[in-house]
Amino acid sequence: MGEPFLLQMKNIGKSYYGTQVLQDINLSLKPGEIHAIVGENGAGKSTLMNILFGMEVIHSTGGYEGEVLVDGKKEEIESPQRAMELGIGMVHQEFMLLPNFTITENIKLNRENLKPSFLSRVFGEKTKLLNFPQMNSDSRKALDKLDIDIEEYVMVAGLPVGYMQLTEIAREIDKTNVKVIVFDEPTAVLAESEADRLLEAMKKIADEGIAILFITHRLDEVLAISDNITVLRDGSLVATKSVDETDVNQIAELMVGRKIEKMVHGEERSFKGETALKTENLVVHMPGEKVNGVDLEVRKGEFFGIGGLAGQGKVGVANGIMGLYPGRGKVWINGKQLELNNPSKSMAQGLAYVSEDRRGVGLLLDSSIELNIVITSLHNQNKFLKNFGIIRLLDNKGIHEHALKMIKDLDIRCTGPGQFVKRLSGGNQQKVCIARALTMEPDILFVSEPTRGIDVGAKRLVLETLVRLNEELEMTIIMTSSELGELRSVCDRIAIVSEGKIAGILRPGDPDKDFGLLMGGKRKRRGA
Amino acid sequence: MIKDFAGKFLANFGLARVIILAFFIFLCIMAVVFQLDIAELLTSSLVRIGMWGVLVLAMLPAIKSGIGPNFGVSLGILCGLVGALTALEMAYRLGDSVQFGGGTLFIIAILISLPFAILTGIAYGWLLNRVKGSEMMIATYVGFSMVSIMKIAWLFLPYTSPEMAWPIGRGVRVQISLAGRGITRLLNNFLSFNIGEVIVPTGLLLFFAFMCFLVWLFMRSKTGVAMHAAGDNPRFSEAAGINVNRSRMIGTTLSTILGAIGILVYAQSYGFVQLYEGPMFMPFVAVAAVLIGGASVRKATITHVIVGTALFLGIQVVAIPVANAFTTEWASMGEISRKIIQNGVILYALTQAGGE
Numbered sequence: 001m002g003e004p005f006l007l008q009m010k011n012i013g014k015s016y017y018g019t020q021v022l023q024d025i026n027l028s029l030k031p032g033e034i035h036a037i038v039g040e041n042g043a044g045k046s047t048l049m050n051i052l053f054g055m056e057v058i059h060s061t062g063g064y065e066g067e068v069l070v071d072g073k074k075e076e077i078e079s080p081q082r083a084m085e086l087g088i089g090m091v092h093q094e095f096m097l098l099p100n101f102t103i104t105e106n107i108k109l110n111r112e113n114l115k116p117s118f119l120s121r122v123f124g125e126k127t128k129l130l131n132f133p134q135m136n137s138d139s140r141k142a143l144d145k146l147d148i149d150i151e152e153y154v155m156v157a158g159l160p161v162g163y164m165q166l167t168e169i170a171r172e173i174d175k176t177n178v179k180v181i182v183f184d185e186p187t188a189v190l191a192e193s194e195a196d197r198l199l200e201a202m203k204k205i206a207d208e209g210i211a212i213l214f215i216t217h218r219l220d221e222v223l224a225i226s227d228n229i230t231v232l233r234d235g236s237l238v239a240t241k242s243v244d245e246t247d248v249n250q251i252a253e254l255m256v257g258r259k260i261e262k263m264v265h266g267e268e269r270s271f272k273g274e275t276a277l278k279t280e281n282l283v284v285h286m287p288g289e290k291v292n293g294v295d296l297e298v299r300k301g302e303f304f305g306i307g308g309l310a311g312q313g314k315v316g317v318a319n320g321i322m323g324l325y326p327g328r329g330k331v332w333i334n335g336k337q338l339e340l341n342n343p344s345k346s347m348a349q350g351l352a353y354v355s356e357d358r359r360g361v362g363l364l365l366d367s368s369i370e371l372n373i374v375i376t377s378l379h380n381q382n383k384f385l386k387n388f389g390i391i392r393l394l395d396n397k398g399i400h401e402h403a404l405k406m407i408k409d410l411d412i413r414c415t416g417p418g419q420f421v422k423r424l425s426g427g428n429q430q431k432v433c434i435a436r437a438l439t440m441e442p443d444i445l446f447v448s449e450p451t452r453g454i455d456v457g458a459k460r461l462v463l464e465t466l467v468r469l470n471e472e473l474e475m476t477i478i479m480t481s482s483e484l485g486e487l488r489s490v491c492d493r494i495a496i497v498s499e500g501k502i503a504g505i506l507r508p509g510d511p512d513k514d515f516g517l518l519m520g521g522k523r524k525r526r527g528a
Numbered sequence: 529m530i531k532d533f534a535g536k537f538l539a540n541f542g543l544a545r546v547i548i549l550a551f552f553i554f555l556c557i558m559a560v561v562f563q564l565d566i567a568e569l570l571t572s573s574l575v576r577i578g579m580w581g582v583l584v585l586a587m588l589p590a591i592k593s594g595i596g597p598n599f600g601v602s603l604g605i606l607c608g609l610v611g612a613l614t615a616l617e618m619a620y621r622l623g624d625s626v627q628f629g630g631g632t633l634f635i636i637a638i639l640i641s642l643p644f645a646i647l648t649g650i651a652y653g654w655l656l657n658r659v660k661g662s663e664m665m666i667a668t669y670v671g672f673s674m675v676s677i678m679k680i681a682w683l684f685l686p687y688t689s690p691e692m693a694w695p696i697g698r699g700v701r702v703q704i705s706l707a708g709r710g711i712t713r714l715l716n717n718f719l720s721f722n723i724g725e726v727i728v729p730t731g732l733l734l735f736f737a738f739m740c741f742l743v744w745l746f747m748r749s750k751t752g753v754a755m756h757a758a759g760d761n762p763r764f765s766e767a768a769g770i771n772v773n774r775s776r777m778i779g780t781t782l783s784t785i786l787g788a789i790g791i792l793v794y795a796q797s798y799g800f801v802q803l804y805e806g807p808m809f810m811p812f813v814a815v816a817a818v819l820i821g822g823a824s825v826r827k828a829t830i831t832h833v834i835v836g837t838a839l840f841l842g843i844q845v846v847a848i849p850v851a852n853a854f855t856t857e858w859a860s861m862g863e864i865s866r867k868i869i870q871n872g873v874i875l876y877a878l879t880q881a882g883g884e
Binding site for chain 1: 745748749750753754756757760761763764766767768769770826827
């Protein structure tokens with residue numbers, strides 16, 4: 001046990017503009033240790049890594065609390081360059097590679113081996129030549145360590161992603177002083193066999209005495225190779241466990257666990273009635289949120305939730321059904337098949353959508369509240385138009401009255417219907433989006449990330465509004481959210497999407513660990 | 529209250545516009561100091577505003593539909609010129625049997641230019657839909673190229689009327705006088721009256737107001753609202769089931785039509801039809817005017833059009849005599865200041881475009 005720590009992070013805290021996003025994080029790494037950090041989106045994993053790397057974003061927002069010790073010495077890591085000098089390397093989630101360079105050139109970029117040339121005697125360092133044989137043999141050595149049988153002179157463009165990833169790793173281990181390598185969700189983009197190979201490579205690196213920080217959400221991987229596991233939740237450290245003394249269920253529970261505020265429906269409701277929405281093998285090509293064959297069935301009057309980690313495809317489901325991103329597969333609305341890839345058709349069949357991208361897709365920021373509320377139904381249902389002989393013009397009075405009613409019903413805080421939505425707070429903007437969807441008088445309302453980027457009080461109001469719509473108007477609501485707690489507080493059933501498919505459907509009252517397992521990539525089907 | 533208003537004014541108006549406004553006021557004060565003929569200045573300001581108004585208004589549907597200020601409004605201008613020449617040719621060829629009055633001829637010119645403008649607008653809109661993100665650059669060069677192509681066309685189009693054709697060789701003249709056909713100042717003189725020594729070109733201003741009204745009406749129709757949304761936020765509009773490309777095409781076409789009508793209004797007031805180089809730099813004046821009025825490359829209102837036209841063309845009118853009165857060596861100062869303001873304001877607006 002006398003072994004000294006390579007890296008220690010003590011009482012690390014960080015706040016952005018007064019919001020505490022990390023507090024009291026303690027982390028210690030020994031040489032050759034593989035230490036996993038797990039947590040949901042927004043648990044603080046990236047912030048922690050940004051601190052470790054001295055990223056600009058940390059220092060431009062007031063630095064961090066606590067201290068970082070490298071080899072037992074306190075260090076101020078004020079820039080990524082400093083982090084590299086200290087021997088901290090990183091394998092990025094998105095590859096930082098130059099596609100039109102060879103593997104060697106990528107590995108050696110900016111650290112090229114040089115040899116003196118005729119000119120360098122006179123003009124110095126800058127005019128030295130690259131020592132390609134040396135660079136190639138170094139790269140070969142690094143690649144061999146990882147057991148990759150690919151030639152070092154191959155161009156990176158066109159390599160399978162797995163090899164790109166390994167090239168990045170080779171670059172890190174080629175750095176002679178490297179002590180710690182951070183792997184940020186390295187398996188997210190890899191196929192299973194590639195992922196296995198990567199895990200092998202990680203073990204080999206660790207055997208060389210390099211410590212590894214492994215950020216991931218795939219729990220089985222964590223258990224397979226880690227020595228220690230740290231679980232973060234909401235910016236705090238929940239537990240640090242040795243892998244021997246824990247199991248996947250416990251980690252899942254630690255990761256998700258939070259008190260769930262029950263908002264609605266006193267007891268659990270079951271729906272046996274008509275099917276409102278059914279999908280069969282729905283595929284949606286939404287960049288970053290690819291849906292890969294989703295089968296769902298939602299009943300009339302149900303409050304249905306779609307959850308899962310970011311990038312797994314949960315957001316793509318609603319976008320695909322609404323025709324905003326190209327999709328394939330079959331969708332039935334109230335028993336009638338829906339033509340995909342055409343938003344007008346989706347709306348004509350009684351769907352309405354509150355987008356997750358409020359400022360991008362959800363609002364006309366430079367227009368008035370009233371126009372924002374009515375425009376979709378004006379365009380698709382010809383409401384709010386008045387006939388003036390040959391032309392139909394906007395019905396000002398009708399629009400105004402409707403907007404006033406919505407402002408009152410949804411309690412939108414504004415100076416009046418003519419105010420530009422740009423000037424509203426996030427919560428009120430969200431209500432404007434909901435008001436527009438309601439103006440369509442939909443059968444099924446899709447709501448994506450309704451509480452993203454709005455403050456706590458407003459969150460509650462938005463959720464209560466949705467619950468009221470569901471209960472009073474018996475509107476079927478399908479809500480997509482990254483916040484599991486939120487889904488569990490309002491939904492009747494929750495589908496967890498993982499890798500573009502439904503991993504399973506749970507009830508809000510099901511144990512935390514079930515949610516954690518499904519999100520962590522363990523597939524499981526059960527009737528619900 | 530006044531301070532409040534001033535603050536808001538500055539925020540909404542932008543520093544560049546405040547400077548321009550200050551410059552305009554400075555010019556006006558100088559005009560008084562130099563004891564220039566104020567009535568004369570006001571009269572020509574009013575005429576200028578009416579002359580350019582519709583051309584500046586042509587910017588509105590373009591900006592609203594999301595293609596930005598229409599630097600290629602010269603396409604519309606060319607359509608208008610074709611309309612004008614064809615109408616004149618008609619009057620000449622049918623001259624023996626039918627006598628056209630000035631008003632009729634003006635309307636005929638508009639009617640002839642319309643189909644050209646519509647077809648050109650659709651084709652041009654189709655092109656602009658293919659180059660999203662760099663519309664302004666493409667528009668400028670499309671404008672330049674078409675003006676150049678039409679320079680050749682003016683030589684070969686079969687216009688034979690002696691008013692238009694060169695006496696020797698082929699092709700039409702650089703400037704064609706409208707005096708003989710009773711079109712000159714047709715709108716200007718309609719219901720025109722005097723206030724003191726200021727002559728108000730009632731018809732001209734009324735026509736501008738009427739066109740503004742039509743555009744205003746259009747913007748309140750379903751198509752107009754869709755167009756506004758498509759320009760404001762294309763992704764939103766697609767989600768709302770609006771055909772963004774179609775809206776942009778409608779905007780472009782409307783802008784082209786207004787350009788065609790605009791040049792006819794311009795020509796009748798000026799008394800000449802200017803061909804060849806004439807339309808080359810006209811779009812820049814219109815763009816600068818609407819931007820000075822407070823529009824940005826993504827947002828514009830009819831108020832911006834009216835304010836901008838008044839301000840920018842007001843400066844043009846006042847600057848030249850003031851500069852001349854100041855020192856005769858600076859005779860070209862008026863023209864130079866116009867160019868500085870025109871290009872400066874376009875530059876300013878373009879630097880603001882990337883924001884938000």
